[in-house]
Amino acid sequence: MASLLFRVGLASARRPVAVVLAWLLVLGALGAAMVSFQRPLSNEFDLPDSEFSAVLDELGEQIPEVSGGTGTVVLHSPDGFTPAQREAVDQTTATWRSLPHVTDTVDPFRTQGQLDAAAARLERGERKLIEGQAAYDRGARKLSRLRWLVGEGERDIARLQRDNPDDLTLPKRIEGQRELEATLADGERQLAEAREKLAAGEEKFTDGAVLLGLGDGIRMVSEDGTTALVQVRFDKSMQEISPDDLARFPDAGERLGEAGIEVDYGQELVQTTEVGGIGEVIGLGVAAVVLLVMLGSLVIAGLPLVIAFAGVGVSLMGAMALTHWLEIQQMAPVLGAMLGLAVGIDYALFIVNRHRRQLADLAHGNVQISRHELRHSIALATGTAGTAVLVAGATVVIALAALLVSGIPILVQMGLLAASTVALTVLVALTLTPALLSLVGRRAVPRQAKAVDRPRRDGWAEKWVDLVTRRAPAAIIAVVLLMGVLAIPAGWLRLGLPDGGSESPDSTAFQAYERVAEAFGPGANGPILVSATVESPIAESDLVATQARIGEQVASVGGVSDVLPIGVSDDRRTIAYQVVTVEGPSADSTVSVVDELVGPVTERVAADGVDLGVTGQAVANIEVSQRLAESLPLYLALVIGLSLLLLTVVFRSLVVPLLATVGFLLSVAASFGVIVAVYQWGWLGGIFDVHNPGAVLSFMPTLLIGILFGLAMDYQMFLVSGMRESYVHGQRAREAVRSGFSSGAKVVTAAALIMISVFAGFVFSHMTMVRPIGLGLAVGVLLDAFLIRMTLTPAVMSLLGDKMWWMPVWLDRLLPHLDVEGSALVDKQRPARRTAQEREDALVQI
Structure with missing residues (x-):
């Protein structure tokens, strides 16, 4: 692999203009394709075989009018709505009903009138029921009197028939008694009917009262009459409607503002797809400063930025062109840009730094370096550092592609797009970086390379690794305790999807x-x-x-x-x-x-x-969280298994992979803890713009594990591989830790600071879903790079000594051998480089 990349680097260095033009043509072609084929990004969220989706689909078949999406527009008039303002509301809702996918708009004033009328009808029904009960009671009393009269008549007639059967009035009395009994029977029947009607009325009233009481708090106009809700109903779910169609609502609602009504649109109507912001710009600015401080040259510092933007540009423009045929979720390009910028800068930095170190070795005071030696150094840097870049990039790509096991389309899409972005960025770094370095020429020689007589002093890297290895037990305990404390809040992690309360306070979604x-x-x-x-x-x-x-x-x-x-x-x-x-x-x-x-x-x-x-948002949150929780163990096992296998092959050790994996798990747990403390508990909310703490994004744990795994293995690769190289070349284990750390710490530090800067820039992104991911990645890289890789790892390795590099002979024979640092290539090319240098020295002397 190193030899192949050496030839790729040499070819790019020999024909730099052709390589640059080729990438410019690719960017131009993809840019044209993006302009021609681009369609709006989707906000659709689909969870296959989910219960809430099944309920919604079934409800859509039975009651279509309630199954589509619903958007909310909040209207506010401090002094109440005037007739003119209500007329403006009627006109605007009529305009909204004519927009695409809108099936109806619910007039808040008419609906509130209907709700109030229902309460009034119930009140009238209650009065009628009371009146009916009173009439029934009066009838019952009359009927009771009539029963007494019938009874008295029966007794009188019986007495006459017994004592005076010849009484002439007896027939009339009997006839009158029969009429009275008939009247009683008719009264009994009428009272029974009244009793049934009254019972039915009472039952109907009770049911109506119960039903009205269950929803008596639901209103469309506030009790003080100053706030009203307009519900807009759609024929599709809100995620299926394009942002361009939704953007028509604020435009059509301008007359409401002209009428003096304050209008705020719910989160579902103002889907944010904007990526760039002041936070991202500041993050890139800090990364540029780090590059300038480390490389000491404005031109050289700009190379990693050019590589990163080229890689991200190729990937994202290609992805946007594909939206003509594929629906791409709006978060996928954001995640791709975040990762592409970070790894693009880092990977180019590793190659550039290796090239400059080699040029420093060649410079020897004021000796002029030949063009041949420059190209040779570029090719050698591509073959050595480029091999590590390729392996590290492959690790990130595999970790992101492994999101396929989640079975959740949005995660799969984000993972694949981010993985393709990293893969393309690696390709750009391995081809465009050598070409640009060739164009830069001798300006890549470090300024300090000429000061060969200046006594070398130990820098901060040497002092730090010396302190860590001399106080190894204390360093290990301190790191583990700190990471453990940071991880404590992770035990209260609660997942969900963000709502309008998570938006920026100055946004219309938050105001609504x-x-x-x-x-x-x-x-x-x-x-x-x-x-x-x-x-x-x-x-x-x-x-x-x-x-x-x-x-x-x-x-x-x-x-x-x-x-x-x-x-x-x-x-x-x-x-x-x-x-x-x-x-x-x-x-x-x-x-x-x-x-x-x-x-x-x-x-x-x-x-x-x-x-x-x-069904509904809360139900979707729970199902998504449960589905992710079910897939997380498999994904974590896959990632850890990959980590152990890859590191075992690279470092020819069993202990190094275990140490790397344990450190990775500590970093992830601590990152989760910080996210919970900030976004769920609201700690430091004023700093991170968290004004309404709540559940953490459901996708965050899975994404964070995958991305942090790839990045952690990057730093493990670039730092520990130097230690292994020193150990293999004969240094004792503890000395190898120190020398390897000293050679790689500065570039890893710069790379980590760059990644932290880029990720931290997304903490204040316009998309609230991206913010916890940005903070988690920034904190994760900070903890993993400086505490795990640069403190815990050298401390443990110095304690264990030779045991760190133990591997069974049979396993060593079984596993393939990867020359990640390109040591064989260096050894092979060293004589040629020495001969070229000697020839150049001879020419200078002449």
């Missing part, structure tokens, strides 16, 4: 979220959708009673605020409910509500022949 929470309660920001299907069609007369009976079961769950029926299927077998929780959609109590609904409540109503289905 806050206004809804203040005016209608936090749960109104993410209602749960419940479907109830019965075996037989529900009779019209029994519909309210059935709705109330099932609704009571749903409302009995702690944490439920309101339950409102919102639709009935045409065959009257399925009822849809909107369930509003006390707290927001990502709160712990809402998760408990969903658990109760899909568990005990579903089982309880199933006994009555009711099939309950639950």
